[in-house]
Amino acid sequence: MKYLVFLMLTPGLLMAQQYYPNAEVILQKVDDNLTSTTKVIESQMVIHGRRGSRTVSSKGYAQGFNTSFTEYLSPEREKGTKMLKLEDRLWIYSPSTDRTIQLSGHMLKQSVMGSDLSYEDMMETRKLTEMYNATVIGEETIDGRKTWVLELLAKVVDASYEKRRMWIDQVRFIPLQEELFAKSGQLLKKTVLSDVARIGARWYPKKINYKDMLKEGEGTDFIITDIQFDVNIPDYIFTKASLKK
């Protein structure tokens, strides 16, 4: 009798399992959209403070996952400030002091320009499939778009966030929302991705709102005004010498 019950239930169980796609496959498609060999991005960061908002514009170059260079173009306070990331090290150049300072360790958790992004957030460009094990835990609809809800647990020791929850657009394989957690389970950051555009063969979110959940406020809007993928970037850009040019 027990065997009969088992045989009757098995097809149902199998069907239930097949209902959710493979999380690793979803994550790989997300990586395919978001990562590239090189990137040139022009962007604006709108930082919402208690007393008002300010907009910081920048131009950034990225090569692979470990190399990036950013120059801040406006406003006047920030103009000429540059950041260079090589592997796990970050240098900041300030024209007012004509000094280049390397940041490391816990300083990378500090806020960039008073925004809700940390230096770690900016530096993290590795593929999700390299850093996390993923599981599909459900489905939800966000702004009329159906999403897979994925839970990601870090499989590397140096991941900025021990756990993530991502809502992945089922058609475009772009995260529309993310929650980032500490090891303790504390919700640290929340991101909302929108203005998804087709750029070449990929989909890419052109607006991301980062919200530090440990602070009050509306968070920071990161708006991409122009982006180019897989373009040729001269090597000299990613050197410390380029910081002082």
Place this chain on the structure above:
Amino acid sequence: MIKFLVKAILRDKNRSLLPIIVISIGVFLTISLSGYLRGVMGDMIDQTARFETGHLKVMTRAYAGNKDQMPNDLALLGVNELTQSLRKEFPNYQWVERIRFGGLIDAPDAEGESKGQGPSAGLAIELFSDNSGEVERLNIPHSIVSGRIPQKAKEALIGDEFARKLKLDIGDEITYLGTTMNGSMTMESFTISGTVRFGMAAMDKGAVIIDISDARNMLDMENGAGEILGFSDEGVYFDETAKQTEQAFNAYYANSNDTFAPVMFRLREQNNMANYLDYVDSFASMFVVIFVIIMSVVLWNTGLIGGLRRYQEFGIRLALGESKGHIYRTLLTEAVLVGILGSLAGTSLGLAAVLYLQVHGIDISGMMSGTTMMMPSVLRAKFTTDLLYIGFIPGVAAMVAGNMLSGIGIYKRETATLFKELEV
């Protein structure tokens, strides 16, 4: 009878002078040491006030809600006008502006590369002002380990341990990396003019002191300050006075919903000082009570001896027909009068000493090498209203109790044996 006794006390100095002197000394010691004890016990309060809370502190409501994070984006603006207003409305306080900030200090090597860096807690005060009193208030002159206090823009004092950790010398450059009031990144270079010993590990390892004008430039805080601190002219915290000032100031803004409206807090309401203040009061009171008891025993003994010494006098007065009760009552009345005179003298002298020590204090800086900013170089007493009367407890009550005890012997005297006792 009292008039007669007063004359007797004044004319017969042999009988009254010594007790009055003893009582005066006893009461003087009671008053002055009690006042000094309260002053010394208040040292921690003083230290907290000087470095953190002031006797009163003005911040924006938003800043006050997050003050541990030094949120300069929520700081006061228009502080020039606000400070002028405070000085006019509450002239019995000295009002000073301060900015606290956090960030990173980076020390460059000869090639401009980082040779060391560490997190830093910055304090910007009115270093260049001769009137603010901030330099003396923070005991900086006595805490300098090497170099000097900053005298011009872009000079800084850093913790001595911090300097040693980063291998910095006087004249070396350091770069501060932080965030402005508006959230922009800011970097500013300073020349180390001196190193200082704070006396608190956390500050010795990463604190920086600069002039408030440099901080305003660096942090985009024109006419701004994180906090305005008020220090009473007497230099000592009086909660009742502070409370009145606090209530008067906050009443101006009571109807405002502006999250950036200024709000004033008195010391007791900051940094969990209420519990400590109550503890200090209880502890000081306990010491005062113990001291009063001790002095009471001494003066009781004085009264006792005084009564016993007049054994022959009482015998003669009994022989002359004065009633025992009358003698006893005159004895006690004299004790009260002597006690009052002695207590008045002792209280006057004691209060004078307390007030002098409160205003001028005892400068011990010359006796202490390696003074830190945290350690006061001047020890002060504190006047409290109970000093006006606690001297009378040992001075009058104990004196009377002593005479009451010694006077009991009067009732044991027998007229029939008086001549034999007196050996007449």
